Amino acid sequence: MNGNYDPLYLFINGEWIGASERGTASVVDPATRKELGRVPLATAADLDRALQATQQAFNVWRAAFPIERARILKRAADLMRERAEHIATLMTLEEGKPLAESRDEVSRAAEYFEWFAEEARRIEGRVVPANRPGVQQLVKRQPIGPVAAFTPWNFPAITPARKLAAALAAGCSVIIKPGEESPATALALARALDDAGLPKGVLQVVFGVPDEVSRHLIASPIIRKVTFTGSVPIGRLLSARAAEGVKPITLELGGHGPVLVFNDADVQRAAVEGAANRYRGTGQVCISSTRFLVQRGVYDAFLEHFVKAAKALKVGNGLDPATQVGPLANPRQLEKMQALVADAVDCGATVLAGGKPIEGEGYFFEPTVLANVPMQARIMHEEPFGPIAVVMPFDELADGLQEANRLPYGLSAYAFTTNARTAIDVADGLEAGMIGINQYRIVATELPFGGMKESGHGSEGGVEGIEYYLTHKFISQA
Structure with a gap:
């Protein structure tokens, strides 16, 4: 074990849950092949509890004023910057990249939370002139619902940050499953959000056997949106699962x-x-x-x-x-x-x-x-x-x-x-x-990140990034 490496948990309904009575997976320093820690793997009961918590929290978070959501996201960004050296060290230990790259990644992850904090205050609708008297026509943009997010091990701060910052700014609750090979970095982001005052249940962080977790979460009627970064084959699989429930999915897949x-x-x-x-x-x-x-x-x-x-x-x-x-x-x-x-x-x-x-x-x-x-x-x-x-x-x-x-x-x-x-x-x-x-x-941060063809669809970052966590509602009132 390494003294600079944090203990590993699940984070469900505001509670940090250890490995007691759960399976675990080894987290290894790729530079030394030495074990850093063991990450707890969520049980089916854990996932059900996360789903219930995210549903309940969504009803609270969606009603929060945009300025309230913005304040929490900005505070979380400040905490990430205050803890940047520690988070960067965690990242280098578990993922292997040079410390200078890890520091840059933590800085840019904080920027995403700051950027989308401002976007939370710009979720605007429009009034459309009616074609008959006595009618008011409105288009509102509202949070799409609880989100299931899946991120890989290679960018353990910035990839979760793009998804979490946009979804939370939009008013969605999120269950995120980061890569099991670099879990401590994502947990450090969750810790910053928790310490910044994010209400319990708005964010859940789970780990587990990827196929089992994705199958369980995407099949639940509670989840209304899926976002995935990873390989093309897994993107195809998750896209098919999301389609069974007619759930939109954002895919950021491989390239060459x-x-x-x-x-x-x-x-x-x-x-x-x-x-x-x-x-x-x-x-x-x-x-x-x-x-x-x-x-x-x-x-x-x-x-x-x-x-x-x-x-x-x-x-x-x-x-x-x-x-x-x-x-x-x-x-x-x-x-x-x-x-x-x-x-x-x-x-x-x-x-x-x-x-x-x-x-x-x-x-x-x-x-x-x-x-x-x-x-x-x-x-x-x-x-x-x-x-x-x-x-x-x-x-x-x-x-x-x-x-x-x-x-x-x-x-x-x-x-x-x-x-x-x-x-x-x-x-x-x-x-x-x-x-x-x-x-x-x-x-x-202010520009869209995404591909075309088999590299996926949808964008993260920029003004486009928040759109995929919103739904458009047309209201015609006489």
């Missing part, structure tokens, strides 16, 4: 982010910043740049800069201030990286950097660059979700767009060019929900 680098681009910047972006979070980032499609005239120069930058990155324990790339989250990810590289090499690919695990205690894998990858290789079709980059040439804009849009994913895409016409054409032509032109940092 293409980057188009044109002959007129600042090639060194595109390569160096591209390597930093690709290996941030050890590549376990859904919007990460994965396939670098480089116009043939600058292909060799780009490759030289990119490989040099990849090899220069320091891999290590996220608690070390010098670390730039942490461990993979679990042994499954490590095995997947080995399998993807082996498959690509068997197909004829060239490994220009990395390509193998790093010996030691943790789940470390070298930042890897692959070139000359044949189309039949798995990595050309599967999201790697790890520190592997593919670099390949293209000739004309149409060729680059064809490859960029070839896959069913459509979450993020990037392009580098100094030609304004090319920038417009590539932005219009890319099939992705989020596009960066001459930059890789495309996420902001």
Whole structure:
């Protein structure tokens, strides 16, 4: 056990519930493979109690004045900032990312609570002129109802924050099931909300066997909205379950982010910043740049800069201030990286950097660059979700767009060019929900976050984010 790691609980109806008479799952530090703690797994009775609590609390929370909801969310944001160093340390211990990245994530999670606190006061309806005398026509936007939210382990603060802040601001109550591999961070957010005065039962935090928890919660008539961030296969499954109850679902699923680098681009910047972006979070980032499609005239120069930058990155324990790339989250990810590289090499690919695990205690894998990858290789079709980059040439804009849009994913895409016409054409032509032109940092609190095609539907963040937790009610009064 680690003295810097918090005890783990379920949080139901304002009560912090330990592991007594419940199954548990081990939480492991991916940098050392040592157990940090054991997270309690909710029983069916726990889930039923959470459902009843969320229903009762919804009737109270929906009636709260928007300014009251805003004050609580803002206070929670302040508490997150006050506790930022502790929360960031929890995140690095359980997820592995460098401490600097964890600090940034906690800061941005707090920003989401602050942003949506303000949006709570802007849930406006409208008056529509009637077509006959003596009639008043109103459209009201009201909270949709209790929400079931499911979040993964890779961003244990910002992903729950996007869902919780928007849903709570809208007046919904929430049951959230974060990833069991990084539970303490989400619990720290819940603690901040509880300490900020959130009424009992408005938020429940549960853990458990994912299939059992999702099946139980989504099937309940109490739940009126589902939101999920994770893999495409699980997104399909949860979407089908939500459809059985005609419940709307927001899905933020996987990606395979293409980057188009044109002959007129600042090639060194595109390569160096591209390597930093690709290996941030050890590549376990859904919007990460994965396939670098480089116009043939600058292909060799780009490759030289990119490989040099990849090899220069320091891999290590996220608690070390010098670390730039942490461990993979679990042994499954490590095995997947080995399998993807082996498959690509068997197909004829060239490994220009990395390509193998790093010996030691943790789940470390070298930042890897692959070139000359044949189309039949798995990595050309599967999201790697790890520190592997593919670099390949293209000739004309149409060729680059064809490859960029070839896959069913459509979450993020990037392009580098100094030609304004090319920038417009590539932005219009890319099939992705989020596009960066001459930059890789495309996420902001005030902007929508979401994809298209099999990368999901619906948006989180920005003014769009709260819409998915509201329903429109038309009232015609004579």
